[in-house]
Structure formats: structure tokens, C-alpha cells
Amino acid sequence: MSHLSTHKDELLKRVRRIAGQVQAIERSLESDADCEKVLHLVAATRGAMNGLLEEIVEAHAREHVAHPDLTANQRKKGVDALLGAIRRYSK
Structure with missing residues (x-):
């Protein structure tokens, strides 16, 4: 996964923000926050996860599917791995 290493710091920042969002959801539930606030936090976290997924899918597609130096095999x-991830995500 060397292609992810070039953006490792950016990806880790995103993951840490997502972890903070999950912690905010936990704190809201523990403090009996109203459901509107919890829904907003969950939706924002899901959006952040979707953005992370999109970035990694794009990197995978460019490196393991579309790269001109790749053999057919x-x-x-690369396509099989990508489709497997998409199937797991859509369940």
C-alpha cells in the first residue's frame, strides 16, 4: 500500500477527526442529549467515513486498476478487491 503512504498524514488526520466525532456521539448518548443532536453527529460522522472511503477507493482504483504498468492479472x-470492498460497504 505504498501509494497510501504518500498521503498517510492526511489520512491519519481524517481518521483522528472521525474518532473524535465518534467520541462526541458517545458523550452525547451518555449525557442524554436530545435525539436531534445525536442524529446530526451520526450523520456528520457517516459523511466523514464516506469521504475517507471515497479517497481510499480512488487511490486503489488509480494504483491497482488504472495504472498503465499493470498486467491484466x-x-x-485490483478490480476484485475493489468490488469486494464495495459489496461489504453496501451491506
Whole structure:
């Protein structure tokens, strides 16, 4: 996954923000916050996760599917991995 290493710091910042959002959801539930606030926090966290997923999917597609130096077998493996991730996400 060396292609992710080039953006590692940015990805880790996103993950840490998401972790903070999840903690905010937990704190809201523990403090009996109203459901509107909790819904807003969950929706924002989901959006952040979707953004992270999109970024990693794009990096995977560019490196393991569309890269011009790949063999047909490497492309097939890249597509299979991508489709597997999409299937898991959509469940």
C-alpha cells in the first residue's frame, strides 16, 4: 500500500477527526442529549467515513486498476478487491 503512504498524514488526520466525532456521539448518548443532536453527529460522522472511503477507493482504483504498468492479472486482482470492498460497504 505504498501509494497510501504518500498521503498517510492526511489520512491519519481524517481518521483522528472521525474518532473524535465518534467520541462526541458517545458523550452525547451518555449525557442524554436530545435525539436531534445525536442524529446530526451520526450523520456528520457517516459523511466523514464516506469521504475517507471515497479517497481510499480512488487511490486503489488509480494504483491497482488504472495504472498503465499493470498486467491484466494485476488489474483483475485490483478490480476484485475493489468490488469486494464495495459489496461489504453496501451491506
